Amino acid sequence: MVHEEIESSPVAARPWWSFGCAGDMTATDVRNLGRFNLWALIWALVFVVAAFALRSDWASHLPSVRLAVACAPLIAAFRALGAYRTFLRSADELLRKIHLEAIALGFAVGFVLATGWPIFERLGAPPLETALIGTAMVFGWSFGIGLGRRRYA
Incomplete structure (x- = not known):
């Protein structure tokens, strides 16, 4: 129901994940902020998993795997930054x-x-x-x- 309200009005009601905005947001703002929040959450989860994985010994003999695990949070972080830039540019x-x-x-x-x-x-x-x-x-x-x-x- 919230999704239908967002699409049908030029100014959207704020869903729970849209923290960080003043006043009402357009449907585009809601969508772009949602993408940023999703990528930020993905980054946080990947960061935690990578940190725990690198502390363990499961891939200590495979340096290339450890490097890939270390780079995974960076990829998610750059996606989050790109989504935030899109949000700011359209706001x-x-x-x-x-x-x-x-x-x-x-x-x-x-x-x-x-x-x-x-x-x-x-x-x-x-x-x-x-x-x-x-x-x-x-x-x-x-x-x-x-x-x-x-x-x-």
Whole structure:
């Protein structure tokens, strides 16, 4: 039923997977954001599977298989980035502004963490894993989308 409503109206109601948008979205926005969310989910699943697979010994004697497993998350990540670029290019000005400001906030959070944490390491803090910087960037991006939605609501 939600799919029929999306297709029949120029401004679509938001399904559960369309987090990240201010106001109502067009059917094109809903479809493009859905594709991005799907690829982001696929990337996350492939990343977790690859991380566990590379920690195990199942392919330790096959370097080419281990390389393929390591590259699999990159392929999904590039597909997610392409889907997000398509979403941004087709979005209206306000939606694009909200998302670009959120990207800037996420980048800033990651930059501050990546450049600031080594100072704390010299004081005895544990080394920061690279994945945590990416996670902080995603949280900063998500927080920025929430701020933009609230600001322009």
